[in-house]
Amino acid sequence: MHHMSESLSINNSSRSAIVLLSGGLDSATTLAIAVNQGFTCHALSFDYGQRHDVELECAKRIADQLGAASHQTISLNLRDFGGSALTDDIDVPKNRDESQMVEDEIPVTYVPARNTIFLSYALALGEIKGCGDIFIGVNAVDYSGYPDCRPAFIHAFEKMANLATKAGVNGKQLTIHTPLIQLPKTDIIERGLKLGVDYGLTHSCYDPDDQGRACGCCDSCILRKNAFEQLGTKDPVLSHLD
Amino acid sequence: MHHMSESLSINNSSRSAIVLLSGGLDSATTLAIAVNQGFTCHALSFDYGQRHDVELECAKRIADQLGAASHQTISLNLRDFGGSALTDDIDVPKNRDESQMVEDEIPVTYVPARNTIFLSYALALGEIKGCGDIFIGVNAVDYSGYPDCRPAFIHAFEKMANLATKAGVNGKQLTIHTPLIQLPKTDIIERGLKLGVDYGLTHSCYDPDDQGRACGCCDSCILRKNAFEQLGTKDPVLSHLD
Numbered sequence: 001m002h003h004m005s006e007s008l009s010i011n012n013s014s015r016s017a018i019v020l021l022s023g024g025l026d027s028a029t030t031l032a033i034a035v036n037q038g039f040t041c042h043a044l045s046f047d048y049g050q051r052h053d054v055e056l057e058c059a060k061r062i063a064d065q066l067g068a069a070s071h072q073t074i075s076l077n078l079r080d081f082g083g084s085a086l087t088d089d090i091d092v093p094k095n096r097d098e099s100q101m102v103e104d105e106i107p108v109t110y111v112p113a114r115n116t117i118f119l120s121y122a123l124a125l126g127e128i129k130g131c132g133d134i135f136i137g138v139n140a141v142d143y144s145g146y147p148d149c150r151p152a153f154i155h156a157f158e159k160m161a162n163l164a165t166k167a168g169v170n171g172k173q174l175t176i177h178t179p180l181i182q183l184p185k186t187d188i189i190e191r192g193l194k195l196g197v198d199y200g201l202t203h204s205c206y207d208p209d210d211q212g213r214a215c216g217c218c219d220s221c222i223l224r225k226n227a228f229e230q231l232g233t234k235d236p237v238l239s240h241l242d
Numbered sequence: 243m244h245h246m247s248e249s250l251s252i253n254n255s256s257r258s259a260i261v262l263l264s265g266g267l268d269s270a271t272t273l274a275i276a277v278n279q280g281f282t283c284h285a286l287s288f289d290y291g292q293r294h295d296v297e298l299e300c301a302k303r304i305a306d307q308l309g310a311a312s313h314q315t316i317s318l319n320l321r322d323f324g325g326s327a328l329t330d331d332i333d334v335p336k337n338r339d340e341s342q343m344v345e346d347e348i349p350v351t352y353v354p355a356r357n358t359i360f361l362s363y364a365l366a367l368g369e370i371k372g373c374g375d376i377f378i379g380v381n382a383v384d385y386s387g388y389p390d391c392r393p394a395f396i397h398a399f400e401k402m403a404n405l406a407t408k409a410g411v412n413g414k415q416l417t418i419h420t421p422l423i424q425l426p427k428t429d430i431i432e433r434g435l436k437l438g439v440d441y442g443l444t445h446s447c448y449d450p451d452d453q454g455r456a457c458g459c460c461d462s463c464i465l466r467k468n469a470f471e472q473l474g475t476k477d478p479v480l481s482h483l484d
Contacts, residue, residue, distance in 0.1 A: 075317075113366035116406045120362045124355035148406045156402035163395040164358045 016040040017133035017177070018122045019068070023058035024204040025224055026180055029192035030137035031066050033179045036195050042129060043068040044122055048076040048114070054212035058203040065198055074121055094207075094217045115148035119157055119176070126174070127165045135177045141184050154178050185227035200236035216241045258282040259375035259419070260364040263305060263313070265297035266446040267466055268422055270304045271434035272379035275421045277308055278437050284371060285310040286364055290318040290356070296454035300445040307440055316363055336449075336459045357390035361399055361418070368416070369407045377419045383426050396420050427469035442478035458483045 017039040021027045034041050043063040045056055056073055063071035115138065122134045138149040147153060158176045165174065180188050192199065205214035205221050214221050214237045221238070228235040259281040263269045276283050287301040298315055305313035357380065364376045380391040389395060400418045407416065422430050434441065447456035447463050456463050456479045463480070470477040 112369040113362055113406055116365060116402070117359070117362040120355055120359040123358060127354040150405065153402065153405040156398070156405050160358070160395065160398035160402045163392070163398050164355055164390045 015133060016042060016069070016129060016131045017135055018126045018129070018131050019043050019135040020118055020122055020137065021045050021059045021063060021068075021071070022137075023055035023060075023062060023202060024137075024220075025185075025192070025199060025202045026137035026139055026188060027059075028062045028066070028137075028197050028199070028202045029188050029195070030135050030179060031062065031068060032192055032195035032197045034135045034177070035066055035068070039133060039135075041066075041068045041135075042125065042131070043071040044118075044125060045071070045073040046076055046118055046121070047073055054208055055203040057212075058201055061201045062198075065201060066196075072125070076117065094215070096219055096222070113148070115146075115153070116157070119161070123161050123165060123174070132174050133177060134174070135179070137180050138178050139180045139185075139188070140182060149181075151178070151181055154181070185223055186230050189224075189227055189231060202237065205237075213240050214238055257375060258284060258311070258371060258373045259377055260368045260371070260373050261285050261310070261377040262360055262364055262379065263287050263301045263310075264379075265300035265302075265304060265444060266379075266462075267427075267434070267441060267444045268379035268381055268430060268446075269301075270308070270439050270441070270444045271430050271437070272377050272421060273304065273308050273310060274434055274437035274439045276375075276377045276419070277310070281375060281377075283308075283310045283377075284367065284373070285313040286360075286367060287313065287315040288318055288360055288363070289315055296450055297445040299454075300443055303443045304440075307443060308438075314367070318359065336457075338461055338464070355390070357388075357395070358399070361403070365403050365407060365416070374416050375419060376416070377421070379422050380420050381422045381427075381430070382424060391423075393420070393423055396423070427465055428472050431466075431469055431473060444479065447479075455482050456480055 015038070017034050019027075019031045019034050019039075019041045021031055021043040022045065031041060031043060043059070045059040047053065047056055059073070060071060115136070119134065119136065122136075126132070126134055136154075138146075138154065140150050154176050158174065161174050161176070183191075189199070203212070203214070204224055205216075206218040207215045209215065214235075216222075216225065216238050221235075225235050225238060257280070259276050261269075261273045261276050261281075261283045263273055263285040264287065273283060273285060285301065285305040287298055289295065289298055301315070302313055357378070361376065361378065364378075368374070368376055378396075380396065382392050396418050400416065403416050403418070425433075431441070445454070445456070446466055447458075448460040449457045451457065456477075458464075458467065458480050463477075467477045467480060
């Protein structure tokens with residue numbers, strides 16, 4: 001009882017966090033959760049030469065809508081490196097059903113070391129801003145094919161991060177928060193809707209049209225479309241396809 | 243005996259490695275060691291808004307001199323983040339003796355999460371090029387004040403890296419090589435001289451003059467100057483101060 005009241009009395013309002021914000025459904029929900037937990041949130045996005053760079057505009061609008069204290073976009077050069085359908089001229093798979101997005105296969109849309117690089121920047125920004133908390137919307141359920149979305153990776157990164165920085169050296173713990181890591185897409189959307197996320201502002205499509213609108217048939221579109229349907233509603237970003 | 247001949251027969255000539263190359267004395271020596279071990283070396287440098295960006299020109303010349311198969315410079319945006327004397331307008335300490343560069347103090351020239359970010363890019367490039375070997379010239383003797391130069395950090399990064407990538411998932415081990423980590427500066431220079439490193443091409447100074455020449459009195463200049471003197475010779479980059 002005493003323990004419980006202590007745990008309820010935790011107030012994060014004086015604490016700030018770095019929140020990785022891609023502009024997609026998962027990261028928007030993650031930002032809403034971090035804000036709801038009382039953190040002052042510094043949203044961090046990356047321009048890494050992704051073909052779906054409309055998501056960066058979305059990230060900005062989502063940061064505003066959800067009340068992030070700041071939003072910063074860092075330009076990377078992953079396109080120079082190549083090696084992924086998201087940055088290279090490899091075809092994005094279309095019209096697969098969820099059973100084809102199998103667990104032990106790594107999708108061609110995988111970007112090498114992407115989350116490692118993103119988290120490393122979050123670590124740097126966190127150290128400068130004095131934040132001991134980083135939020136990332138990785139999910140091990142829908143995308144377990146990505147090695148850098150698994151809990152074991154996140155734990156290893158957290159351990160490394162605590163050895164990498166002054167904060168770690170000085171005994172201040174750095175925590176990587178992954179509030180979505182074990183949630184099915186339907187639960188993520190339900191939570192986000194309760195917290196007021198406007199999913200019409202989000203972008204998840206790997207292959208948008210010239211106007212930046214979702215294609216409705218890449219793996220990413222299908223996963224969210226199915227989840228909205230299971231919740232008895234429709235994905236607001238697919239209304240142009242009705 | 244049998245074991246020894248096996249170990250001597252290791253031929254790395256079909257293996258390629260990513261070598262982080264700043265253009266300084268340590269990374270030049272590291273590249274020479276990797277080349278000498280038979281690796282096809284892809285050198286990787288970073289333009290991170292450092293005030294001593296003359297080192298990037300040096301890196302290019304060193305990569306050529308030592309026979310790297312390729313050399314790539316990636317632009318980062320650490321200057322946007324601020325927080326270090328190397329990228330901010332904080333004064334670089336001058337004329338300190340080595341006892342003042344104490345072990346448990348983190349120098350103001352520390353760049354937050356720098357090696358974490360550099361190694362993350364090396365990881366991405368290594369995955370694309372199919373390299374399971376990354377070389378970094380960190381040293382825990384002279385710069386133990388930097389948290390991300392310690393063996394514990396390197397081990398934790400290696401563990402994380404093996405969980406982060408397809409290679410790790412597929413059971414192919416990724417190795418972070420730190421051939422200098424326990425060597426005093428004099429030993430590093432001796433090794434490099436034997437391997438033909440032209441230290442006149444290297445640049446380590448934190449605060450070079452308008453012509454890019456070493457100041458001779460920042461911590462970095464003093465450490466190498468003392469080491470060359472202990473070896474009974476002179477640091478070739480300080481000849482303009484004679």
